[in-house]
Amino acid sequence: MIVIAITGASGVIYGVELLKALKELNIETGLLISDPAKIVIKYELEDYDLDEIKSLAAHFFEANEIDSSINSGSFKFDSLVIIPCSMKTVSAIANGYASNSITRVADVALKERRDLVLVPRETPLRSAHLENMLRISKEGGIILPAMPAFYHNPESINDITDFIVGKVLDVLKIDNEMFKRWEKP
Numbered sequence: 001m002i003v004i005a006i007t008g009a010s011g012v013i014y015g016v017e018l019l020k021a022l023k024e025l026n027i028e029t030g031l032l033i034s035d036p037a038k039i040v041i042k043y044e045l046e047d048y049d050l051d052e053i054k055s056l057a058a059h060f061f062e063a064n065e066i067d068s069s070i071n072s073g074s075f076k077f078d079s080l081v082i083i084p085c086s087m088k089t090v091s092a093i094a095n096g097y098a099s100n101s102i103t104r105v106a107d108v109a110l111k112e113r114r115d116l117v118l119v120p121r122e123t124p125l126r127s128a129h130l131e132n133m134l135r136i137s138k139e140g141g142i143i144l145p146a147m148p149a150f151y152h153n154p155e156s157i158n159d160i161t162d163f164i165v166g167k168v169l170d171v172l173k174i175d176n177e178m179f180k181r182w183e184k185p
């Protein structure tokens, strides 16, 4: 199972598009949405309601229900992708401050050496942000910033989100054709 966590950074559409791609690939997903992310969803995704997003995943867990099954180290999952990932959540993970189910599952991923992929969205970055990301990277977490390329000549927002979703699938070693790969003309 791949757990997707959406936190309150801008770019919640990335999380929704990743859920859609994994559903299309018939890959089982679990979903966590932080309380701040629910607010950002209201501002950024006028075309979606929360239930519609929840229905894209096979399993949904409340991020503030600290006694649900997903919080246990015994819960089976292969990978956790936090997309988008706020600087607050980056900081909590770097420092082992597991105050909600998202940071708790990230803690489990690092201590059990499972895949952890963070898609941070913030700019500019202060030293603490950079140091926190370095700390997570040194422990094996993958930092995959929401930083689209333009060599595939995107024509729509969808082309841009597909590029980031494709890069996430790439690091999870899931074959995909989400974006046109670079080939020398």
Ligand SMILES: Cc1cc2nc3c(=O)[nH]c(=O)nc-3n(C[C@H](O)[C@H](O)[C@H](O)COP(=O)(O)O)c2cc1C
Binding pocket: 006, 007, 008, 009, 010, 011, 034, 035, 036, 037, 039, 040, 043, 085, 086, 087, 088, 089, 121, 122
């Ligand atoms: C509209 C909106 C956009 C935001 N964008 C970002 C962002 O891009 N990056 C970030 O680190 N925080 C951003 N924030 C602030 C976070 O939501 C805030 O720090 C929150 O406490 C994060 O909590 P969470 O990581 O538990 O979701 C944004 C907040 C709002 C309301």
